[in-house]
Amino acid sequence: MNSRSLPANDPDIQTVDWTPTRSAGLKRLEQFVGRSGQAYADTRNFDLGPADRSNTTALSPWIRHRLITEVDVLSAVLARHNPVECEIFVQEVFWRGYFKGWLEQRPSVWASYLQDLDSALQNPGSDYEDAISGRTGIDCFDAWAAELVETGYLHNHARMWFASIWIFTLGLPWQLGADFFLQHLMDADPASNTLSWRWVGGLHTKGKTYLARAENIARYTNGRFHPKGLAATAIPLTESVAHPVCPIPPLAAPPDGPFLLLLTLEDVGGAALMPHEPEAVVGLHGPVDSRSARPQTDFAFGALGHALAKWRQDPIAVRDWAETLLNKVEATGVRRIVTPYAPIGPVRSALDAAEPLLIRQGIEVIRVRRGYDSLVWPHATRGFFGLKKQIPQFLKDLHLTE
Ligand SMILES: Cc1cc2nc3c(=O)[nH]c(=O)nc-3n(C[C@H](O)[C@H](O)[C@H](O)COP(=O)(O)OP(=O)(O)OC[C@H]3O[C@@H](n4cnc5c(N)ncnc54)[C@H](O)[C@@H]3O)c2cc1C
Structure with a gap:
């Protein structure tokens, strides 16, 4: 090149x-x-x-x-x-x-990320504050921190360099960096983000790390940056927990009879998976991390809002949403909720938490997975x-x- x-x-x-x-x-x-x-x-x-x-x-x-x-x-x-x-x-x-x-087959990776993040956020320290505010003195890193906050997007190569500098030059916990990305990226995704950070740090492909080099950054940013003081080595991170492999749940068929369609941020286009029009549609507005940045929430909630506009529905908030959903189900008289399959992440956790309440009320919950994902x-x-x-x-x- x-x-x-x-x-x-x-x-x-x-x-x-x-x-x-x-x-x-x-x-x-x-x-x-x-x-x-x-x-x-x-x-x-x-x-x-x-x-x-x-x-x-x-x-x-x-x-x-x-x-x-x-x-x-x-x-x-x-x-x-x-x-x-x-x-x-x-x-x-x-x-x-x-x-x-x-990630779907190793859900404990997500759970342990969340746990470690909680601990790291207890006392993140001033180096962390400098990093997320773009005050490290490393030209490219500071520019990318600002670009991410302002625009909600970073080029793939910038994400790799940024994560590498975060881990190996600044010596910060990878979980804090992954969290910074998850708060700001418009494409913030539990799987791509967590596993890419783990890949850079040497946890995904065990022992293989990604080292950001000044010449490579200068070349592939077309000379925009000439960073100084980058780490010369990238010693792989390690972890003490093992992550067991879990089977992917079997495929559920879309329903024959009447149903209420539940759309989430995981798949706002999920109506396309259904064999016929739903009796009613509900959109789940979240879960929202209160720290999520504007470009991200504008995109995500805009996407859900547009999807719901066809049915003239407003999204419902996650707090007490199972009760709200129950009321909607009662109002429409259907006993079945169908939702596009939510992979590991906050939406999945919210669904898992609400499902027992719905089942206790005699409501069937069907999660329909896309053929591409099953393949x-x-x-x-x-x-x-x-x-x-x-x-x-x-x-x-x-x-x-x-
Ligand atoms: C540290 C780090 C964090 C990341 N976090 C996310 C994230 O939260 N969400 C996310 O969608 N991607 C993430 N990526 C992957 C990748 O950076 C983005 O998908 C890509 O930059 C999106 O830009 P694009 O649409 O122009 O990609 P293109 O180059 O145009 O690729 C087309 C599509 O392919 C997929 N894709 C491309 N490259 C990758 C990749 N390396 N990994 C996974 N999917 C890819 C994306 O859906 C992308 O839209 C991360 C990468 C790194 C190194």
């Missing part, structure tokens, strides 16, 4: 319209799709800064909330390029499913390489290639 492979200015896609609707996501996809072949492979590692987002899709917030799906993205890209041309792009898309499936997740058993080998078969099974 060299400077000749930098993307040409393309004003249509340099800036991103972060409107949280399916149509805005599809428009960005359509604008980008021509660049998802060799141009993406050649240029994707450059972080050109917030004024130029033309070398990656920036679609992660839409994909995160399933305003658009991985299948939407893959089918657009494969309709334009042959599978060899867009191989790198396709692999990146499958990284998301890999992380989702991996991909079981292959996230070890490293990404194992799953990557399955990609040609996944594409056939999804009827995206012959």
